[in-house]
Amino acid sequence: MNYKSTRDNSISVKSSEAIAKGLSAEGGLFVPDSIPVISQTNIKYMADMSYCERAKEILGRFLTDFTEDELDKCITSAYTKEKFETNSIAPVYKLNNSQYILELWHGPTCAFKDMALQILPHLLTTSVKKLGLDRETVILVATSGDTGKAALEGFKDVDGTKIIVFFPDEGVSSIQRLQMCTQEGDNVFVSAVNGNFDDAQNGVKAIFTDKEYEKELLADKKALSSANSINWGRLVPQIVYYFSAYCDMVKAEEIQCGDEVNICVPTGNFGNILAAYYAKCMGLPVKKLICASNKNNVLTDFINTGVYDRNRDFFVTTSPSMDILISSNLERLLYMISGGRADVVSAYMAELKEKGTYTVSDDIKKEIGENFYGGCADDEKCAETIKETYDKFSYVTDTHTSVAVSVHNEYMKNTGDDTKTIIASTASPFKFNGAVLSALDKDTQTAELDEFRLLEKLAKDYELRVPSSLAGLEEKEVRFEVVCDKNQMKAVINEFLKN
Ligand SMILES: *Cc1c(COP(=O)(O)O)cnc(C)c1O
Numbered sequence: 149m150n151y152k153s154t155r156d157n158s159i160s161v162k163s164s165e166a167i168a169k170g171l172s173a174e175g176g177l178f179v180p181d182s183i184p185v186i187s188q189t190n191i192k193y194m195a196d197m198s199y200c201e202r203a204k205e206i207l208g209r210f211l212t213d214f215t216e217d218e219l220d221k222c223i224t225s226a227y228t229k230e231k232f233e234t235n236s237i238a239p240v241y242k243l244n245n246s247q248y249i250l251e252l253w254h255g256p257t258c259a260f261k262d263m264a265l266q267i268l269p270h271l272l273t274t275s276v277k278k279l280g281l282d283r284e285t286v287i288l289v290a291t292s293g294d295t296g297k298a299a300l301e302g303f304k305d306v307d308g309t310k311i312i313v314f315f316p317d318e319g320v321s322s323i324q325r326l327q328m329c330t331q332e333g334d335n336v337f338v339s340a341v342n343g344n345f346d347d348a349q350n351g352v353k354a355i356f357t358d359k360e361y362e363k364e365l366l367a368d369k370k371a372l373s374s375a376n377s378i379n380w381g382r383l384v385p386q387i388v389y390y391f392s393a394y395c396d397m398v399k400a401e402e403i404q405c406g407d408e409v410n411i412c413v414p415t416g417n418f419g420n421i422l423a424a425y426y427a428k429c430m431g432l433p434v435k436k437l438i439c440a441s442n443k444n445n446v447l448t449d450f451i452n453t454g455v456y457d458r459n460r461d462f463f464v465t466t467s468p469s470m471d472i473l474i475s476s477n478l479e480r481l482l483y484m485i486s487g488g489r490a491d492v493v494s495a496y497m498a499e500l501k502e503k504g505t506y507t508v509s510d511d512i513k514k515e516i517g518e519n520f521y522g523g524c525a526d527d528e529k530c531a532e533t534i535k536e537t538y539d540k541f542s543y544v545t546d547t548h549t550s551v552a553v554s555v556h557n558e559y560m561k562n563t564g565d566d567t568k569t570i571i572a573s574t575a576s577p578f579k580f581n582g583a584v585l586s587a588l589d590k591d592t593q594t595a596e597l598d599e600f601r602l603l604e605k606l607a608k609d610y611e612l613r614v615p616s617s618l619a620g621l622e623e624k625e626v627r628f629e630v631v632c633d634k635n636q637m638k639a640v641i642n643e644f645l646k647n
Pocket residue numbers: 259260261294414415416417418419420421469470548574575
């Protein structure tokens with residue numbers, strides 16, 4: 149199987165090239181040139197497999213230039229009991245007869261980005277080696293919090309890589325800061341940048357586009373790369389857990405192999421729900437894909453009207469990982485749904501860049517409507533749903549998951565469809581403890597407690613266990629205390645790379 153670009157059909161590269169490059173040269177995203185089929189007999193077999201074995205089935209269909217041995221190594225290095233604190237890696241929790249919570253947050257940073265970022269470093273270094281590129285990969289990340297930590301955990305001590313993360317000095321919570329500044333590993337570096345997230349991100353972007361710097365690094369056998377969510381190597385591992393959840397439900401006799409399910413996903417960049425769409429196209433019996441947004445509901449409007457319009461107010465919400473106005477992975481969906489029309493996709497993307505909006509054709513709109521349902525929930529609705537879910541089912545969800553549960557409740561009410569639904573749970577409630585605690589108990593004075601006291605309170609009041617990666621944080625040694633100016637970022641990188 150080869151990979152094309154969403155913006156140029158004449159491009160055709162192997163999976164290792166797609167992963168090593170990240171983005172196609174003309175700005176398009178890499179997409180597989182055909183969709184592998186997993187039959188129901190396959191799914192039945194997979195029901196008796198471990199998560200790693202299921203991952204091998206799925207990844208093997210897409211990464212066809214990887215040897216079995218290479219795939220095995222990547223998968224078993226990523227999905228271990230030590231890192232995920234559970235053998236099942238991504239367990240399914242039955243809330244009630246219609247709602248099944250797929251817990252994607254048992255990894256080292258307690259959020260679903262670990263599912264992809266634990267394996268990406270291995271896929272990337274294997275790809276670089278396969279292509280015969282004699283170079284060290286230097287991962288550069290600007291982060292507003294969660295992605296940076298997940299990338300650090302994924303890349304730490306992976307041979308052939310170094311990783312440097314910049315975060316805005318004013319823009320992360322105290323737990324997020326501690327998580328990053330106590331990071332272990334011999335190949336990692338973390339620095340705060342004076343300013344806000346845009347300052348950090350613009351600084352990183354300027355370094356990525358600096359041709360002279362690229363040459364300098366190459367002379368030293370180094371190449372910059374990003375751990376960005378548009379890399380195919382981050383998307384493909386996400387397809388696995390939808391098959392895995394379905395297999396778990398078959399195994400637990402909640403469904404029979406072949407029964408249709410719905411999948412509901414709290415969405416930001418459209419990566420996670422796109423993976424579910426790929427699963428559907430591959431033959432997983434999925435009826436509707438329910439796309440849940442917070443108050444930044446650009447996707448809800450798009451699914452319902454066919455008009456994508458980013459010219460709107462941006463809201464800061466209690467589900468910050470979904471506060472996004474440009475969902476970059478949507479480009480892959482448009483490519484698939486238009487039947488591989490790179491010219492059509494390029495035109496939409498050019499309009500988006502120029503005017504901030506585009507309108508899809510009636511055919512595309514219809515096809516999207518047949519596959520997807522779009523809904524949204526604001527902070528108030530999200531908080532109500534956290535409380536209601538706990539009161540009814542004694543289960544605590546984080547804010548992002550609650551947006552999904554809320555939209556799914558509304559979907560059932562509006563459509564009368566109570567098909568069993570896999571709801572992707574993208575973060576541990578401990579990650580957003582302040583918002584979760586005040587939703588569960590309006591009298592909680594969250595402002596008076598520091599984040600560690602909030603962790604303890606959430607655990608004590610609701611009989612939960614603080615994830616070990618957060619529990620020990622307060623006592624850990626701070627390894628990184630550098631704060632630099634925007635124009636010093638390159639110097640910080642050079643200083644680190646010297647060693
Ligand atoms: C990144 C993230 C999301 C959004 O996922 P996309 O793939 O960008 O749609 C949702 N919830 C949490 C907790 C996240 O970290």
